[in-house]
Each structure stands twice: as structure tokens, then as C-alpha cells.
Amino acid sequence: MTDDTEPTFYWAEVVDRTTLSPNLVRLTFGGEDLRRYRPAGVADECVALYFPAPGDARPPAMQCVDGVWWYHDDATRPEGRNYTVRRVTDAGELVIDFVAHDGGVAASWALSARPGDVVVVTPPRHWFAPPADTAWFLLAADLAGLPALGRVLEELPANTRAHAIVEVLDEADVQTFESAAEVTVQWCIGSGNGHGPGVLPDAVQAWEFPPGEGYVFFAGEAADSRAVRKYVRREQGMGVDRFDIIGYWRVRAEQWLAKYTAVEKEVSAVYVGALQEGRSESEAALIYDEALEKVGL
Ligand SMILES: Cc1cc2nc3c(=O)[nH]c(=O)nc-3n(C[C@H](O)[C@H](O)[C@H](O)COP(=O)(O)OP(=O)(O)OC[C@H]3O[C@@H](n4cnc5c(N)ncnc54)[C@H](O)[C@@H]3O)c2cc1C
Structure with a gap:
């Protein structure tokens, strides 16, 4: 079933580009649709960016199924990667710094991005939560x-x-x-x-x-x-x-992923099991990481 709730993804257009160093490219994203973005206001605010396929002007839109906006079809889902929102400008634009490393959909896209290029941005996530007594x-x-x-x-x-x-x-x-x-x-x-x-x-x-x-x-x-x-x-x-x-x-991510695919079900079950036992997300993540290490990942 599809419905027409307000999309929980945003079209974001490159409005500025600065080379910070030989290894860092800063892109500022703006445009009409991105005005709907609500910043998390937490220092490690992170969004997923979805990129156009080579030769396309923009990535496809997410679809809404049962009230959930997402790329529900694995076959047509564009490549997406996580990036930190370095700053939200007074005009509500998002400043994002990309590492200009070799290979990779995101790094290659960022290196050749120009004003007017478009990506899809998700709502933010964040983890930085120091207790109040932190000295x-x-x-x-x-x-x-x-x-x-x-x-x-x-x-x-x-x-x-x-x-x-x-x-x-x-x-x-x-x-x-x-x-x-x-x-x-x-x-x-x-x-x-x-x-x-x-x-x-x-x-x-x-x-x-x-x-x-x-x-x-x-x-x-x-x-x-x-x-x-x-x-x-x-x-x-x-x-x-x-x-x-x-x-x-991850260094040599491709080799790691090939090994991971073989044990994905087994280690994912450990994470889900920890949550079902009432562990917090952070605790479950630690247990999951230990399970990965045990299988040599
Ligand atoms: C919460 C969060 C926030 C992040 N914020 C940022 C950010 O603000 N800026 C940023 O640049 N990255 C950030 N990252 C990391 C970014 O998501 C990854 O580097 C991502 O893999 C880049 O995608 P890619 O398509 O360029 O490369 P991939 O297709 O993922 O990988 C291709 C190859 O490049 C290598 N590679 C990937 N990343 C790097 C790297 N940083 N240095 C050297 N080699 C690499 C891999 O080992 C692999 O061999 C963040 C990640 C997370 C989880």
C-alpha cells in the first residue's frame, strides 16, 4: 500500500564547493526542499546521503509503503553513505566535509560534484551523549x-x-x-x-x-x-x-564485506537477541562487535 504522508527524505542541491586540503572537500547543500530538514542539534549529527547513478542527474525518490519512506526495492536502491553535518548555516544549509580517498561511490561523487548536483538526504541520527557530570x-x-x-x-x-x-x-x-x-x-x-x-x-x-x-x-x-x-x-x-x-x-572494506556476508545471519541474531533480552542499543552493539571478532571479523 502507498500513501501520501510528508516525505521523510530531502532533495539537497550542492550550492557551494570548497577544497579544504588535498584530502578534504567541503560541500554545502541547500535548495527549497531541504528547508524541511530539522537539525538534531547534537554534535555528531549524521545523515545518510544517496547518490545518483553515473550519468543520472539525481538519485531516485524514496517511496512510501505503509507510511514508511524508504528505498523498499533492493534492486533499484541507490548507493548511500553516512556523513556528518559539520554545520547548519543560518540559512538552513548543510555543510558536509568529504574525505577525498581513492575509490568509493561517495568520495568519487564528492570530488566531481558541482553546484546544482543533487543527492537525497535522510533525517539525522546521533550518538554523542555525555552525562551531565562529565568533567x-x-x-x-x-x-x-x-x-x-x-x-x-x-x-x-x-x-x-x-x-x-x-x-x-x-x-x-x-x-x-x-x-x-x-x-x-x-x-x-x-x-x-x-x-x-x-x-x-x-x-x-x-x-x-x-x-x-x-x-x-x-x-x-x-x-x-x-x-x-x-x-x-x-x-x-x-x-x-x-x-x-x-x-x-573500514580498511579494505570489500574483503571484509565478502567474509561478513557469509556470517551475517548468525551475528545479526546475536544483536537482535541482546535487544530482546532488554540490553540497551549500546550494550547490544558491544555484544555484536564481540560476536564479529569471534568469527575473525
Ligand atoms: C556516523 C558516521 C559519520 C561519518 N561522517 C563522515 C564525514 O563527515 N566525512 C567523511 O568523509 N566520512 C564520514 N564517514 C565515513 C564514510 O561514511 C565512509 O568513509 C564511507 O565508506 C565512504 O564511502 P565511499 O563510497 O567513498 O567508499 P566505500 O565504497 O565505502 O569504500 C571504497 C573503498 O574506500 C575505502 N575507504 C572508505 N572510506 C575511507 C576513508 N575515510 N579513508 C580511506 N579509505 C576509505 C574503503 O576501505 C574501500 O576500500 C562517516 C561514517 C559514519 C558511520
Whole structure:
């Protein structure tokens, strides 16, 4: 059954393009339809972007089935990827920074995008939720996580302290941030980001966790995120409400996906089972990650 509830997706048109560095392209999205977008107002606000097929002017529209707007037909669903909303402008436009890595539908599209090009944007999701008593923050990210890390720093309240560790490829990727918090930033230049092993897990372990209640934010490569999550939980003993540690992308994703497809049913059942037992989404995600690790993923 189809119906005509207001679409919960938005057409977004490129209105501006800036090359931030050899590795980062900033696109600003606007247009009439995007005025309906309601920002989450949370620092790691993330949307899925759906891209046109090569040669097409825009991706297809989502369809509404039983009140749910989505690409219900697997065969015609366009390619979609997650991106952080770096900033919402006063005019309601969305600023998004893309890593210009080799390969990939999203990176290739962003590298050649021009004003007037159109994508589909979903409503936002977010995870960053530090408890009110948080006195200090440790933030770590690579290039893909840099937009979220930058926004977290800029939105931190006064009377908090934050240490940020950022792994980039080039001096030109280094950015400056305005923050009400007391901030130190440690730049690790020339590693990770698909160009060799990342240094973030070691850098996080080398940093001395201060006394008092803290919160750890990590946004970067998936294997690095697992190493940091383990350290934070097992060595630092932090509870699930004390961190937001997310794998934003995966080195050699194609090989990983081929292995994952073979065990998808089995490991998905572990996640669903954890939720059914009454575990929170964060706890279920940890149990799911352990199940993946057990099968070598
Ligand atoms: C919540 C969330 C927020 C995100 N925010 C951003 C953001 O603001 N900006 C951003 O650039 N990315 C962001 N990402 C990461 C982005 O979704 C992935 O990098 C995505 O895989 C890119 O899609 P693609 O089509 O370019 O490459 P894919 O088709 O997914 O992958 C193709 C190849 O490129 C490699 N690859 C993918 N991403 C990277 C990378 N970052 N560096 C090096 N190699 C890579 C893969 O290993 C694979 O071999 C976010 C992810 C999440 C989950």
C-alpha cells in the first residue's frame, strides 16, 4: 500500500564547493526542499546521503509503503553513505566535509560534484551523549571523523576540558577550532587514513586519563575503533554511558564485506537477541562487535 504522508527524505542541491586540503572537500547543500530538514542539534549529527547513478542527474525518490519512506526495492536502491553535518548555516544549509580517498561511490561523487548536483538526504541520527557530570573529554578521530570531532569541540560548554587527538595525512589537513572549553589538540600527521596503520589506538593509550568523570569520543577506522573501545572498557573500566566510539569506515572494506556476508545471519541474531533480552542499543552493539571478532571479523 502507498500513501501520501510528508516525505521523510530531502532533495539537497550542492550550492557551494570548497577544497579544504588535498584530502578534504567541503560541500554545502541547500535548495527549497531541504528547508524541511530539522537539525538534531547534537554534535555528531549524521545523515545518510544517496547518490545518483553515473550519468543520472539525481538519485531516485524514496517511496512510501505503509507510511514508511524508504528505498523498499533492493534492486533499484541507490548507493548511500553516512556523513556528518559539520554545520547548519543560518540559512538552513548543510555543510558536509568529504574525505577525498581513492575509490568509493561517495568520495568519487564528492570530488566531481558541482553546484546544482543533487543527492537525497535522510533525517539525522546521533550518538554523542555525555552525562551531565562529565568533567573532561578525550576525543580522537581520523579524517573521516574530523568533521564530527570539530563540531564536538566547538559545541563543548565552558568549564570542561578536552584533549583531542587527530590523525591526518598532510599538514594542510590541520584545522583550528573555536571552543568555550579548555582544549588541547594533538595532530598526528602522515599515517592511517587508508595509507598505512593508524596511530590512534596507541595515542589514546599513551594519554593519561585524568581523575574525575570523563567521556571518550572516537570516530575513525573500524579496527582502530575496536581497539580503543576495548582499552576504554577493559583497561579504564568505563561504562557504556561514558563513551561514543564508532567505526566510521573500514580498511579494505570489500574483503571484509565478502567474509561478513557469509556470517551475517548468525551475528545479526546475536544483536537482535541482546535487544530482546532488554540490553540497551549500546550494550547490544558491544555484544555484536564481540560476536564479529569471534568469527575473525
Ligand atoms: C556516523 C558516521 C559519520 C561519518 N561522517 C563522515 C564525514 O563527515 N566525512 C567523511 O568523509 N566520512 C564520514 N564517514 C565515513 C564514510 O561514511 C565512509 O568513509 C564511507 O565508506 C565512504 O564511502 P565511499 O563510497 O567513498 O567508499 P566505500 O565504497 O565505502 O569504500 C571504497 C573503498 O574506500 C575505502 N575507504 C572508505 N572510506 C575511507 C576513508 N575515510 N579513508 C580511506 N579509505 C576509505 C574503503 O576501505 C574501500 O576500500 C562517516 C561514517 C559514519 C558511520
